[in-house]
Amino acid sequence: MVEVRDLTVSYKVKGGTLNAVDGVSLAVRKGETVTVVGESGSGKTTLGMVVLRLINPTSGQVFFKGEDITRLGEGELKRFRGRMQLIPQDPYSSMNPRLRVGEIVSEPLLGREDREKVKEALNSVGLDWAVVDRYPHELSGGQRQRALIARALVSDPEFLVLDEPTSNLDVSIQAQILNLLLDLQSSRNLTYLFITHNMAVAKYVSDRVAVMYRGRLVEIGDAKEVMSNPLHPYTKALFDAVPEGDFRAKLRELEVRDEGRQKGCRYSDRCKFVRDQCRLREPDLLKVKENHEVACILY
Amino acid sequence: MSLYRNVRRDKTLMAGLVILVVIVGLTVISATDLRLLTSYSPYSLNFSASNLPPSAKHIFGTDQEGRDVFTRVLAALPVDILTPFIIVVASVLLGGLVGVVAGYLAGLVDEFLMRITDLFLAFPGILLALAITEILGQSHVSLRLLYSEVALIVVGWPVYARLARGQVLQVKNMPYVTLAKVSGLSRTQILRRHVLPHLLPLLLVYSTLDMGAVILNYSVLAFFGLGAPPPTPELGRMVYDGLSALPQNWWSSLFPALIITIIAVSFSLMGDGLRDALDPRMGERYARA
């Protein structure tokens, strides 16, 4: 459905360039959810934006249904707009406060007035038709996020990028939205690229999980496999930080290391299992099982 | 709508509006037929009645040439209101256009336009306007009003360019614009739907506030005799002319100055009120405490 090959996005920063995304290859198959997990600054959001062609990659390619859309101009991209949609992180700033909900939801229709479409979309996210005349500030956070999902659905997309869609919501609302997203996926056969830093959410929504660390894909595989048998030391650290089991004991064990910049593996300075070879070169993704790849010299 | 309610609740806005309606009313009557308001002529000299203090017959007194100050104030209103209005409208259009283009196209165009804007902003505005009017208007006294308008537009537009650019840049980075892009809205559609609706109220508020400032600037030009050529009465010029009769005849410069103040204050009140009415965030600013 969607594929990126050897994607790199670099920014100019003071004293050099920073690769927000660094040589990432990833494919999302039709109807599945691939979740990208990682800390802030890991490049997961940038990756999502590149896939939607909102940010231009420095190098590498982006494919949508087999077509190379990396170099397409805004005019040619028109064909793809609407077939890919975005569910944003912050339901507050993602709605123009001067527009009514109806106008916001129908925006992807590009001016074609289609009451039925809007009605159906609102219906499918569990919102009442009455909201179309409301302004965003009259809605709660959960209602807004529902409206934004309806907005994305109205253009009949096949592929959605979900950029931390529940991180600004209350826990009870998060459950509602996650269930809604799963239902919509199965009823409409949607393909998701789900971006999150919340491991519990990742576990609940993913078919496959991709772990990013500072722009680099360090581990990828089937959700169950990766989550129950994490291989990369960073992935392990991520899971160790989740409040589960005897968390207080885990915290006592926790080592605190500042990160610096080193040659070789970029996780080497924080890694518990670091060896001399780690400093030599950046490891590539290696297939350890049919459904599990990891970029670490330990394997 | 809530805007209407806000307007009614806002005392400053109401006060500004009321004064302004009275002044605009007087201006319109004065422009159509001054004799409806006063029995004196603003032009004819009458030295037997010079330097009369304010009284029931001459509520603002008379000047050194014996003209009724109140009548001259009324006669001055059309020029003193219309000229700043033209200046502000032209500045908004010019500056707004430059700002939107710069903010929207970004890159080199932005860099170039903003350098020019900065250059004009670097000038002390009034002084440049005075110089422009004086140099251009020297040999064409009859065109002086036009030149003074041009001069004040020259110094007035850059602020709007900055304002518009800033607002465009701010809205451009809002997540809802990103969403619009994903949905395939074109640049012009995004501009129309998302950018302009935020920009226009801002420009309205700012230009209302600016009306007050431009009235003051124009009055300074007139003060130095660079406004409309005589015999057209002008409030700023009347202030200057009255100075030579100080301190005995204080009324012929103080009253025109007072009228300018009232007009400028009413615009300022209205601008402030409009801002509060249009910007709910400002309202919160008071509520938070």
Place this chain on the structure above:
Amino acid sequence: MNTWRFVVKRAAESFLVILAALVLVFYLANVAAPNPASVWAGPDASPEQIQVVTELYHLDSPWYVQLYYYLGNFFTGKWGISPLYQTPVISLIEEYLPVTLELAVIALVLKLLLEIPLGVISSLRPGGKTDNGIRLVYTVTRSFPPFMVALVLLLALSYYLHLLPSAYYVSPTLALREPQFGFDIGGHIYHVWLIDNMPILNALLVGDYGAFLSALVHVILPALALALFGFGGIVRLIRNSMLDVLNSDFVKTARAKGLRERVVIVRHALRNSLLPTITIASIIFAGLMQGSLVVETIFNYYGIGYLVAQSLLNFDTPTLIASTVIVTVIVVLSNLVADILYTVADPRVRESL
């Protein structure tokens, strides 16, 4: 290190702006003007005078040659000859400008002393009685025309109450002093050159307290009128940035630490709120320089504003042009200083250079 690079860069930029401003003024006076010769010679010039001026300023050459001479003249201090005073413009500026600079600085200090505390007071209880009162006052005073304040002060304090003198006056004794004055510190004599026409500063340096007092008394009214012109802009700015800062988390942290409210307000809130004021300091200063036009005219205070007013009323364009350019230069430089101060005051900006 970085800061110095920034200073050099900003200085170079300022120079370019001044250059561009010069070109713009040149275009105005020598190209756009309907009759450039009368711009430089004055409207009442005889044909012979016009002839002299045309040669002097190369007005019959192509514009780029004129521009070359214009810029060359400007940087060598040849700013033309005033048809009104019949003296080189530069000597007029030398005489009048210091008076205004002194006046403007005093007015600036007065303005800040009046407005900053009001802004702080207003922000402490937003929406309260004091705040509403202050806001009402500045909404009105902000739109006072410059002559309004001057007129009222003049009429009330000088003519009616006879408290203060109405016009400029310098103690004659001051002019008789040596223009150069030395301090003896640790056996070494440090020389201080008096700047002509800064009566207050000079009187202080010379130690002539009679003259100082006299000059001070004369400066009060114009300085007050100037300080009150546009009164409220800073109050508003301080109030609004105080409100933002007072609601910010770091002020909450400062309170949570157990600091006294006075310390929280002054050390944390006010210091941070003053940052935006620095950025507009040059705008305030430019406003004062411009306000001096009207204020000096009304008080007959012999500064550059008075000079400009005279040149306007008498079509003395060379003086007008030179004054405009020199005030522009001062404003651009004050902007430069403000920018540098801002980077010194705000570590975040310093870092991002």
Place this chain on the structure above:
Amino acid sequence: MPVLEVKDLWVSYTRGGIRAYALRGINMSLERREVMGVVGESGSGKSTLGHAVAGLLPPNSIVERGSITLEGKDLTKMRDLFRVRGTGVFVIFQDPMTSLNPIMKVKDQLAEALQVREERESLPSPFIRWSRRRSLDNRTEREFLEALTRVRFRSPQEVLEKYPHQLSGGERQKVMIAMAYILRPKVLVADEPTTSLDVITQAQVMKMLLSLREEQGTAILLISHDVMLVSKLSDRMMVMYGGMVMEEGSSEELTKSPLHPYTKGLQASVPTQFKGEGRVKQIPGYPPNIFSMPQGCPFHPRCEMAMEVCRKVTPQESRRGEHNVSCHLYG
């Protein structure tokens, strides 16, 4: 004897002339070295409780009733609240990016904290106070370095000379904890201290909060919307909703056998299963706004077990084994 005791606390806000209750009869007590978790969604009043305890309620709020007793002193009756802040109660706020003064060096911000503590510990002469303010002598610098080392800064000397913007979010939060080390408060209110941080950083910050408690016996009021985090870290926890305590008890008990339908719902709405292995239970509806609080039990419109009485009568707190619960099912 608890360090902190809150009794029947009612706090209201006034906005646009309308008064609404953010806290409606809160009871709470906190022992030395105890971590009390406060869980709730937006509008539950958890932050208001934190602010009230720290004496930092905003000016448009009023304590209507009740008391907050810190070491025997009732904060609601005190005028000079600043005297208990810092050394009595200190707060770590949610957003580390904004909680330090951007134009002061870390050193100077820590120095303020030290000054506050020393003034309270002994009352040195004004001259000594003045001279301390002027100079950072070796002794004070050593104290700063020690505090920064305790929160695991690798090069504390450098951190002292830094401005907040030169530190990451996690590092700034560590500076806040270092400040707590210097102030030695009796009670530390941690108001969503890790919400804007990554998981790994969150774990580190939590580790340091726990060490602070171990080393100084600080009682911690840990406010968070994250049920899992709070239940793992706190000794006791209270679940708030609509300005009321729905349920309160030892964290272990509350996690194992919650009584209140809201506590149950909240715990169930955290996903634990893989995709396709069943659905997470959801609470219908949305949390109420304090300006439109329903009659009776605030939770009844979203409660599956709601009865007639829940619509009308606000439930009272009742004791059930190790729990306190406010629900008509157990009343």
